[in-house]
Amino acid sequence: MASIGYSENILSKRADVPSDRVLDKIDYMLHTIELMPGVGSSLVSEGLVSRHGSDILKVIVGPYLILYSYDRATDTVSVHDLIYAPSVH
Numbered sequence: 001m002a003s004i005g006y007s008e009n010i011l012s013k014r015a016d017v018p019s020d021r022v023l024d025k026i027d028y029m030l031h032t033i034e035l036m037p038g039v040g041s042s043l044v045s046e047g048l049v050s051r052h053g054s055d056i057l058k059v060i061v062g063p064y065l066i067l068y069s070y071d072r073a074t075d076t077v078s079v080h081d082l083i084y085a086p087s088v089h
Contacts, residue, residue, distance in 0.1 A: 001034055001035055002034055002035075002037050002070065002075045002076060002077045003074075003075065003076050003077070004030070004033070004034045004076070004077040004078075004079065005076065005077070005078050005079065006079045007078070007079065007080050007081065009080070009081055009082075010066075010079050010080065010081055010082045013081070013082040013083075013084075014026065014082055017064070017082075022061070022063075022064070025061045026061050026064060026066065026082070029059055029061045029066060030066065030079065033059065033066070033068060033077055033079070034077060037068075037070035037075075037077050038057075038070065039059060040057030040058055040059045040066075040068065040070075041057060041058055041059070042056075042057055043058075044056050044057070044058050044067070048067060052067055052069070052080045052081065053069060055069045055070070056068070056069055056080065057069065057070065060085075060088050062088060063084060063085060063086040063087075063088060064082055064083060064084055064085065064088075065081075065082070065083040065085050065088060066079065066081075066082055067079075067080045067081040067082075067083065068080055
């Protein structure tokens with residue numbers, strides 16, 4: 001299992017999720033990323049790549065995107081952001 005680190009940004013945004021059901025899904029996906037770091041998609045907008053780096057991955061937990069990167073050499077996941085994206089389901 002990879003070690004996982006969270007930015008303060010995602011922790012504060014996680015605290016603002018208004019639905020317990022969605023929060024449970026986000027937490028489940030974060031645990032899944034920790035177990036299987038390659039689960040995300042590399043199809044990320046250029047704006048997000050320029051902000052978070054070319055190795056950024058995303059997973060969708062409607063209506064949110066979780067952005068993270070995985071360093072295979074150190075087996076470390078870095079969770080960068082939780083973005084509210086209501087058009088994504």
